[in-house]
Amino acid sequence: MNSIALFIDGLTKYNFLQTALITAILVGIMSGIVGSFIILRGMSLMGDAISHAVLPGVAVAYMLGINLLLGASIFGLLAAMLIGFVTMKSQLKNDTAIGIVFSSFFALGFILISMAESATNLHHILFGNVLAVSDQDLITTAIVLVVVVLFVVLFYKELLITSFDNTFARAYGLKTQVLHYGLMMILTLVTVTALQTVGIILIVAMLITPAATAYLLTNKMSSMIMIAATFSVFASVIGLYFSFTFNWASGPAIVLTAAVFFLLAFLFSPKQGIFIKKRAAN
Amino acid sequence: MIKVRDMTVAYDSAPVFTNLSIQFEPGKITGIIGPNGAGKSTMIKGLLGLTSKQSGTATLADQPIAKQLKLIAYVEQRAALDLTFPINVLDTVLTGTYPNLGLFKVPGKKEEEAALAALTDVKLAEFNHRQISELSGGQLQRVFVARAIVQDADVIILDEPFVGIDMKSEADIMAILKKWRAAGKTIIVVNHDLNKVTTYFDDLVIINHGVVAQGQTQDVFTKKNITTAFSGDLSNILFDEGEATHE
Ligand SMILES: Nc1ncnc2c1ncn2[C@@H]1O[C@H](COP(=O)(O)OP(=O)(O)O)[C@@H](O)[C@H]1O
Ligand SMILES: [Mg+2]
Numbered sequence: 001m002n003s004i005a006l007f008i009d010g011l012t013k014y015n016f017l018q019t020a021l022i023t024a025i026l027v028g029i030m031s032g033i034v035g036s037f038i039i040l041r042g043m044s045l046m047g048d049a050i051s052h053a054v055l056p057g058v059a060v061a062y063m064l065g066i067n068l069l070l071g072a073s074i075f076g077l078l079a080a081m082l083i084g085f086v087t088m089k090s091q092l093k094n095d096t097a098i099g100i101v102f103s104s105f106f107a108l109g110f111i112l113i114s115m116a117e118s119a120t121n122l123h124h125i126l127f128g129n130v131l132a133v134s135d136q137d138l139i140t141t142a143i144v145l146v147v148v149v150l151f152v153v154l155f156y157k158e159l160l161i162t163s164f165d166n167t168f169a170r171a172y173g174l175k176t177q178v179l180h181y182g183l184m185m186i187l188t189l190v191t192v193t194a195l196q197t198v199g200i201i202l203i204v205a206m207l208i209t210p211a212a213t214a215y216l217l218t219n220k221m222s223s224m225i226m227i228a229a230t231f232s233v234f235a236s237v238i239g240l241y242f243s244f245t246f247n248w249a250s251g252p253a254i255v256l257t258a259a260v261f262f263l264l265a266f267l268f269s270p271k272q273g274i275f276i277k278k279r280a281a282n
Numbered sequence: 283m284i285k286v287r288d289m290t291v292a293y294d295s296a297p298v299f300t301n302l303s304i305q306f307e308p309g310k311i312t313g314i315i316g317p318n319g320a321g322k323s324t325m326i327k328g329l330l331g332l333t334s335k336q337s338g339t340a341t342l343a344d345q346p347i348a349k350q351l352k353l354i355a356y357v358e359q360r361a362a363l364d365l366t367f368p369i370n371v372l373d374t375v376l377t378g379t380y381p382n383l384g385l386f387k388v389p390g391k392k393e394e395e396a397a398l399a400a401l402t403d404v405k406l407a408e409f410n411h412r413q414i415s416e417l418s419g420g421q422l423q424r425v426f427v428a429r430a431i432v433q434d435a436d437v438i439i440l441d442e443p444f445v446g447i448d449m450k451s452e453a454d455i456m457a458i459l460k461k462w463r464a465a466g467k468t469i470i471v472v473n474h475d476l477n478k479v480t481t482y483f484d485d486l487v488i489i490n491h492g493v494v495a496q497g498q499t500q501d502v503f504t505k506k507n508i509t510t511a512f513s514g515d516l517s518n519i520l521f522d523e524g525e526a527t528h529e
Binding site: 040042154156157158160161163164165167168169170171172173215218219220221223224 | 330351
């Protein structure tokens with residue numbers, strides 16, 4: 001109890017904690033939204049891949065002193081295109097292509113980062129350090145959120161139909177490939193932004209765990225997106241509290257909180273919870 | 283009229299068919315029959331541009347089909363859909379309005395009314411809030427027909443719509459096809475059940491890695507053509523026994 005009072009007191013006193021809180025909330029919203037599409041399209045692995053594949057972009061951006069988002073976006077998109085290319089031009093399954101491309105990108109990024117930056121910074125990139133977010137980063141995060149929301153609102157029906165019935169979408173002439181790469185671009189932006197709060201390694205958890213929790217609780221895509229964003233925000237705020245109070249890395253703290261939500265939904269969801277199902281069966 | 287000229291489609295190795303030419307007329311229900319793996323689905327996908335073709339053209343009213351895809355409603359064979367997708371029957375039918383909604387537009391009242399009317403047409407009105415995972419095969423197929431209704435296309439292509447569904451659903455779908463025919467639409471149905479051919483189809487195309495025969499059903503559905511495309515045994519069962527009972 002005392003520590004919660006301390007956390008709230010800290011929020012009123014420290015600018016860095018306020019910035020961290022707002023960032024965590026914004027990142028929570030965007031990862032819940034984008035994560036919903038990632039799991040509905042069966043692209044969890046792709047989400048993991050793109051998030052790892054931005055690492056060399058981050059490194060190059062550091063070295064050249066250019067915007068992180070720019071460097072990361074280029075490498076994220078490049079990885080998505082390479083994966084598409086390898087899948088199309090070989091008999092290999094998509095998951096194999098994903099594995100090869102993202103591990104290579106990540107390895108390259110790791111070496112570049114070690115050359116460019118100190119070890120502590122690498123640790124922050126990998127596991128997140130939301131307490132060190134600058135006001136400039138906060139503004140960038142807010143802009144990315146606006147872009148994500150605009151993308152989803154404007155292309156809502158296209159995202160729905162390509163996730164649900166891609167052949168139907170292609171049959172009426174929708175440019176499904178363009179939409180796919182658009183979504184990959186958005187995913188890259190979210191990745192780079194979420195990197196501040198949870199770090200590269202755990203971003204996939206922010207994308208899929210709250211969305212999977214929401215999936216267990218609703219039968220409607222729009223509700224799923226809302227619920228996912230809500231869980232994601234709660235996990236981010238509660239995780240931030242643990243991070244502040246116990247000096248844990250913010251990424252693992254947030255991700256574990258999200259996992260607890262998932263576990264509860266998995267056990268007790270009225271739609272698919274295993275306890276509820278058992279009881280209904282008896 | 284849909285015209286396909288000299289279409290060749292190959293996946294990895296040998297072509298499924300070479301220089302296939304075929305046409306479909308409006309105001310008719312055209313059946314496509316042929317053995318498993320004969321290339322019926324491939325022919326449909328080729329003309330829609332869902333599979334890349336090595337050569338050939340496909341036109342609707344003498345214009346390339348690729349530019350008029352919105353005028354065609356396509357119901358895939360046993361839609362390889364994720365039935366656990368969080369969507370209900372009404373919203374599934376509403377996706378049929380997407381082709382004719384502009385970019386950034388979402389379905390409104392008018393579209394919803396059309397979807398509800400279509401669901402009434404296929405006798406699923408009371409199911410509109412049901413999850414699609416909670417439907418029988420026949421009900422699901424009727425949902426896709428309802429989606430084709432709201433799409434209000436000039437051409438409707440159904441790939442094996444009657445497989446694994448109940449007789450009532452089949453009859454309900456057939457009634458819709460006849461309404462479409464009366465409205466002058468072009469209806470193309472890939473079918474596997476040879477017993478219904480003469481009652482269901484005005485025109486018939488027989489395919490076996492190429493066109494074996496095409497034309498009016500009574501001219502095309504002959505013992506000779508069925509023997510060529512399928513087997514002598516099958517045509518014996520279909521034709522000789524049929525005649526025997528008539529005598
Ligand atoms: N996506 C695909 N990749 C490779 N071969 C395919 C693919 N789809 C179909 N085929 C092959 O093409 C041939 C024709 O298939 P299809 O058009 O589905 O036949 P039908 O619909 O008449 O049963 C078959 O030999 C099938 O194995
Ligand atoms: Mg087929």
